[in-house]
Amino acid sequence: MAYYWDAAKHFGTTDLVLFFDTEVEVDPVDAIVRTQFIENPDLSPDIRAKLSKPAGQAATSLKGSTAFWLFASFADGGFVVAINAERVGQGGTA
Numbered sequence: 447m448a449y450y451w452d453a454a455k456h457f458g459t460t461d462l463v464l465f466f467d468t469e470v471e472v473d474p475v476d477a478i479v480r481t482q483f484i485e486n487p488d489l490s491p492d493i494r495a496k497l498s499k500p501a502g503q504a505a506t507s508l509k510g511s512t513a514f515w516l517f518a519s520f521a522d523g524g525f526v527v528a529i530n531a532e533r534v535g536q537g538g539t540a
Contacts, residue, residue: 450514453477461500463515464529480515493517496526504528 454460456477463483465476483489484497502513513530 447512449475449477450512460512460514463497463517466516466518468519483517493526501528501530 450462450464453462453464457479459479461480462477463480465478465483467474467476480497480500484494497515500513501515504513504515513528515526516529517526
């Protein structure tokens with residue numbers, strides 16, 4: 447969660463995609479602004495459609511103070527999921 451909030455401060459937006467690459471051993475998480483991420487021509491139309499809206503608008507149940515897309519990449523494929531959490535402590539622990 448701290449990575450998300452640091453990225454939000456850096457990019458000046460909370461509309462982010464966190465990208466987790468299981469094949470990277472050091473610093474496997476990266477962040478990118480969602481609108482920039484979906485402009486990637488190599489992105490499949492299905493993923494582009496799924497990420498067409500901010501994570502907080504993905505479903506009516508995502509009403510937490512922290513909502514972002516998590517894109518996880520594995521050697522045999524990947525998945526995209528909307529993450530929703532509430533900040534419960536000073537350090538952003540959820």
